[in-house]
Amino acid sequence: MSLHIINLHKSYGDLLLFSNFNLDFAEGEITCILGPSGGGKTTLLNIIAGLVEPNGGNLVGFNGKVLSYIFQDPRLLPWQTVQENIEFVLTDAYEQTQRQAIASRFIKLVELTGFASYYPSQLSGGMRQRVAIARAFAYPSDLILMDEPLKGLDVKLKMNLLKAFSRIWQADKRTVIFVTHDVDEALMLGNTIIVLGDIPIAVKARVSIDIDLKKRDMSSDYFKNLRLILHNALGD
Amino acid sequence: MKISISRTQWISIAAVAFMLLLWKGLALYFDSDFILPHPEDTLVKTLSLFGESQFLFVVGATILRGVIGFAISLIFGVGLGIAAGLSNDFNAFLKPILVVLRSTPVIAIILLALIWLNANSVPIFIAILTMFPFICTNTIDGIRSVDKQLVEMAQVYRVGRLRIVREVYVPAIMPFIISGASSAMGIGWRAIIIGEVLSQPRYGIGTVMHSAQTFLNVDAVIAWTIIAVLLSYIFERIIRLTEKRIVVWRAKQ
Numbered sequence: 001m002s003l004h005i006i007n008l009h010k011s012y013g014d015l016l017l018f019s020n021f022n023l024d025f026a027e028g029e030i031t032c033i034l035g036p037s038g039g040g041k042t043t044l045l046n047i048i049a050g051l052v053e054p055n056g057g058n059l060v061g062f063n064g065k066v067l068s069y070i071f072q073d074p075r076l077l078p079w080q081t082v083q084e085n086i087e088f089v090l091t092d093a094y095e096q097t098q099r100q101a102i103a104s105r106f107i108k109l110v111e112l113t114g115f116a117s118y119y120p121s122q123l124s125g126g127m128r129q130r131v132a133i134a135r136a137f138a139y140p141s142d143l144i145l146m147d148e149p150l151k152g153l154d155v156k157l158k159m160n161l162l163k164a165f166s167r168i169w170q171a172d173k174r175t176v177i178f179v180t181h182d183v184d185e186a187l188m189l190g191n192t193i194i195v196l197g198d199i200p201i202a203v204k205a206r207v208s209i210d211i212d213l214k215k216r217d218m219s220s221d222y223f224k225n226l227r228l229i230l231h232n233a234l235g236d
Numbered sequence: 237m238k239i240s241i242s243r244t245q246w247i248s249i250a251a252v253a254f255m256l257l258l259w260k261g262l263a264l265y266f267d268s269d270f271i272l273p274h275p276e277d278t279l280v281k282t283l284s285l286f287g288e289s290q291f292l293f294v295v296g297a298t299i300l301r302g303v304i305g306f307a308i309s310l311i312f313g314v315g316l317g318i319a320a321g322l323s324n325d326f327n328a329f330l331k332p333i334l335v336v337l338r339s340t341p342v343i344a345i346i347l348l349a350l351i352w353l354n355a356n357s358v359p360i361f362i363a364i365l366t367m368f369p370f371i372c373t374n375t376i377d378g379i380r381s382v383d384k385q386l387v388e389m390a391q392v393y394r395v396g397r398l399r400i401v402r403e404v405y406v407p408a409i410m411p412f413i414i415s416g417a418s419s420a421m422g423i424g425w426r427a428i429i430i431g432e433v434l435s436q437p438r439y440g441i442g443t444v445m446h447s448a449q450t451f452l453n454v455d456a457v458i459a460w461t462i463i464a465v466l467l468s469y470i471f472e473r474i475i476r477l478t479e480k481r482i483v484v485w486r487a488k489q
Contacts, residue, residue, distance in 0.1 A: 049392055067392055075389040079407040079485040088403060089393035119485045139393055 002026050002061065003143075003175070009056035010043060017043055019200045021057070025192075030169065030176040032190035034183065034234060040201050041179040045069075045145045048177065062143075068136035070146040074128040076120040082107060082131050083116040089139045106134035109171075110164050126157040130164060137168050146178040150185060162188050166213040183230045187223055188216060195233040205233035273455040282459040290439070295463065297439035301356075301428050302421075302471070305363030309420060312364075313371025314413055318405065320372070321379020330372070337369045342427055346434050359431030359440065366427040367420035374416025378409030411486075414479045418472060425468045441467075 008021040017040040025031045035041050046052035048059065049067055076085045086103040094102065107116050110130040120128050129149055136144050150158045166189060169176065180186055186193045187209070195205040207226060209216075217223065241249075256275050263274045273281075285291055320327040345365050349358045382405055390400045432442020441464055448456035 051388060051392070066394070069389070069392045071385070071389065073385065075385055077386060077404065077407070079483075080403070088390075089395065091399065092394065092396060121485065135393075 003065075004058075004060040005044075005048075006058040006060060007056065008047070008054055010040075010047065010052070010054045016200045018054070018057075021201055023194065023203060025175065025177060027175045028173050029191035030178055030189050032186035032193045033177065033179045033196060034181065034186050034193060034230060035179075035196035035201070036198060036234070037181050040199055041196065042072075042147050044201075045147050045177065045179055048143075049145055065142045066140065068139045068141040068144045070129075070132050070136045070144065070149045072148050072151055074120070074125075074132040076128055076131055076135075078120050081117050081119055082112060082123070085120070085131055086135045086138050089135055093140055102138050103134075106138040106168070107131075109137070109168050110134045126153055126161065129153070129161060133161070133165060133168070137172075137174075142175060144174055144176045146176065146180075148180050150180070150182070158185070165189065170213065183227055183234070184218065186230070187218065187226060189213065193230065195230060197235075205230065270452050270454060273458065278455050278458050278462070281455045282462050285456075285459055285463065290444075293439045294441060294444050295467070297437065298359075298428060298432065298441040298464075299467065301359045301432075301440070302363065302425060302467075305360045305424060305428065306367060306417075306421065308360075309364050309367035309371055309424075310413075310417065313368050313416070313420075314375050317372045317375025318379060318401065318409075321376045321405075321409075322401075327376065334369045334372060337365055338373075340365075342366060342430060346431055349431070350435055355435040355437040358435035359428040359437070359442070362427045362431040363424045367424040370420040370423065371413065371416040374412045375409055378412030379405060381412070382408045410482055411479070414475060414482070418475050421471050421475060422468060425464060425471070429464055 003025040005021065005023045008018045008023075010018040033041055033044070043052055047054050048062060049069055077088060080088060083100075083103050086106060087099050090099045090102060093099075104116065107113060110133055112127060112130055112134070115123065115127065120131070123131070132149065136146075150161055153161070162185065169189075176189075178186070178189060190207075190209060193205075193207045193209070194203055195207075196202070197204045207229065209226070211222075259272070259275045263272045266272050269277070316326075316330060320330045342362065345362055346358065349361045353361055386404050386408075387400060390404055395403075429440075429442040429445070432440035433446045434442075436443055436446065441460055445457055445460045448454075448460065
């Protein structure tokens with residue numbers, strides 16, 4: 001099973017972002033999309049999420065898919081606690097007791113036990129983003145979209161969040177589309193890595209990695225080599 | 237318990253003292269209870285009002301009118317404000333009405349109300365027409381200021397429209413509603429008392445102020461004024477306390 005974007009067309013005024021753009025995603029995998037910042041990657045996710053209307057083209061296989069979206073900002077409700085923020089997206093899908101149990105489980109998975117009753121204003125930026133990750137996974141979705149959720153966080157925090165993310169992902173292997181401009185993030189998480197070029201956007205490279213997330217050694221020759229290939233494709 | 241008074245509080249106390257001194261000075265200058273009674277006499281008069289048999293009825297009637305007028309303004313102001321904030325069409329419809337309401341002189345509304353309504357409802361009617369536009373306008377501004385990204389998030393997660401209003405919009409506009417309610421209350425009490433002076437219901441602060449004025453009981457007019465100011469102050473405090481309880485997520489930083 002896979003998802004297809006076929007002949008996508010999108011422009012903003014004179015700015016042509018996509019023209020005859022095609023891309024496939026494998027289900028049950030993490031697909032990382034690498035590309036220069038501000039190059040229409042967010043627009044691509046928003047088209048998939050149905051937040052932006054394309055000017056033309058088809059999305060095949062996305063119909064009826066339930067989505068989670070991890071945005072660049074955590075987008076938590078400031079007036080709700082961590083627990084309530086997660087339950088906020090679960091209310092229509094589960095009974096109250098079930099909802100509480102699910103929220104608690106994911107709070108534990110992102111290592112925020114003890115912070116369930118905290119308001120977002122009382123948490124650090126990294127903790128808030130972990131709540132957003134927990135919310136996305138707690139939600140019974142078929143597909144998780146991620147738009148550079150680690151942008152602007154320091155390296156140590158990034159590593160922690162990546163670990164938290166891959167740990168939760170291992171549990172249910174949902175389809176993930178992860179947009180980033182950071183090659184190392186893509187190498188750590190991606191089953192498939194796609195490099196996009198400047199606008200109008202085209203696929204410049206496509207790499208598959210068949211190594212389990214837990215067994216990846218970033219300092220091995222294999223990954224050093226891949227890193228070089230990806231940087232070249234990005235034109236760094 | 238040790239009570240500490242900050243520098244700004246001292247300055248505010250000095251301002252009150254200045255007003256009292258000015259009052260005393262003017263009272264000494266005019267030297268007539270029919271023009272300006274002495275502050276200490278007025279204070280005694282104010283305290284004596286509390287003992288009067290009709291006091292509770294008079295103040296109670298005014299408070300009741302205020303609360304009824306405020307409740308109706310709040311329900312309609314917030315309800316219509318949310319609708320106008322969400323729908324540009326409805327906003328275009330409501331805007332001219334609000335502009336007319338806000339720019340109509342209160343006295344014109346009173347004169348018409350005196351013809352249309354009975355003495356008891358005139359002050360309530362006026363209170364509604366003066367308070368509603370404040371609350372409504374603030375609610376519209378509040379809705380406009382809601383973070384669209386949060387709404388987008390809720391939509392992606394397929395949260396129902398009603399729950400988006402209740403859990404995203406309403407908490408976000410709460411500070412706006414409270415500040416609108418607070419200015420509405422300030423204006424509302426004044427409108428109610430003017431209404432009472434002119435419509436002369438059986439009980440009401442305005443009613444007793446008017447009769448005191450007729451008999452040149454200047455001390456009673458001022459004493460009732462002080463009670464009206466106290467009333468306004470007490471309700472302002474209640475609104476601020478409500479704000480602290482509702483906007484708890486803000487205070488906890």
